[in-house]
Amino acid sequence: MKVLGISGSPRRGSTTDQLVQEVLKGVNCDKEFIPLSGKRIGPCIACLSCVKDNVCVLDDDMRQLRDKIVSADAYVIGAANYYSVLNGLAHCFLERWYQFRHREGKAVAGKLGVAVGVGGAMPDAPAQNIMKFFEYNQIECIGSVTAQGSASCFTCGYGETCRAGAIHMFLGPGTKITPEITPDLSKQPDSIAEARRLGAELTRRGVDISP
Numbered sequence: 037m038k039v040l041g042i043s044g045s046p047r048r049g050s051t052t053d054q055l056v057q058e059v060l061k062g063v064n065c066d067k068e069f070i071p072l073s074g075k076r077i078g079p080c081i082a083c084l085s086c087v088k089d090n091v092c093v094l095d096d097d098m099r100q101l102r103d104k105i106v107s108a109d110a111y112v113i114g115a116a117n118y119y120s121v122l123n124g125l126a127h128c129f130l131e132r133w134y135q136f137r138h139r140e141g142k143a144v145a146g147k148l149g150v151a152v153g154v155g156g157a158m159p160d161a162p163a164q165n166i167m168k169f170f171e172y173n174q175i176e177c178i179g180s181v182t183a184q185g186s187a188s189c190f191t192c193g194y195g196e197t198c199r200a201g202a203i204h205m206f207l208g209p210g211t212k213i214t215p216e217i218t219p220d221l222s223k224q225p226d227s228i229a230e231a232r233r234l235g236a237e238l239t240r241r242g243v244d245i246s247p
């Protein structure tokens with residue numbers, strides 16, 4: 037049983053990275069974490085070149101990830117909320133799984149999944165998107181976990197005065213940015229506990245389905 041954890045956030049060390057890794061901490065078998073930050077992965081262009089052999093022909097960083105996806109038995113996939121949907125890099129990555137679908141390809145169908153969602157205010161949206169993606173790909177989603185991440189406005193330097201940003205929008209004008217009000221996964225023990233529980237559950241289910 038091998039579990040592949042993928043964080044779709046473009047920010048290295050982000051809350052999505054951390055929460056996917058918390059799920060993996062609960063996993064007690066072969067596991068690997070891959071952050072997509074810094075990777076060059078474009079969208080599916082619907083060229084249909086993958087129909088004949090279920091292998092995408094586009095030449096970018098998705099090529100190195102294909103074998104890891106095929107050889108894994110379970111997936112922990114995380115993404116951040118960008119404009120109420122999962123962030124673009126994560127979306128491109130998931131679109132490219134189209135290569136596995138054709139002619140009843142069985143590379144990912146029947147495997148297990150955990151969805152991880154992070155948002156400045158609404159972390160559920162990307163988790164829901166990933167769960168729908170699992171459904172389309174016949175991956176059995178055993179659960180999801182979410183956490184609040186730190187909106188860029190906490191660190192951009194203009195957060196306290198910018199009237200269009202998250203600080204004014206969610207906390208109100210005049211709010212001072214302090215470490216106490218800055219979201220951090222370490223302040224969300226329920227999310228960490230749920231992530232570990234799902235990791236342990238993945239291991240248990242994986243043992244059940246092993247030949």
Ligand SMILES: Cc1cc2nc3c(=O)[nH]c(=O)nc-3n(C[C@H](O)[C@H](O)[C@H](O)COP(=O)(O)O)c2cc1C
Nearest residue numbers: 050051052116118119120155156157158185186187
């Ligand atoms: C372009 C962009 C759009 C965003 N839109 C939303 C949004 O619609 N709702 C929300 O809750 N958070 C939104 N956020 C905040 C992010 O979800 C938040 O910063 C989160 O922590 C990002 O995940 P990460 O820390 O794993 O990178 C947005 C951030 C960016 C950069």
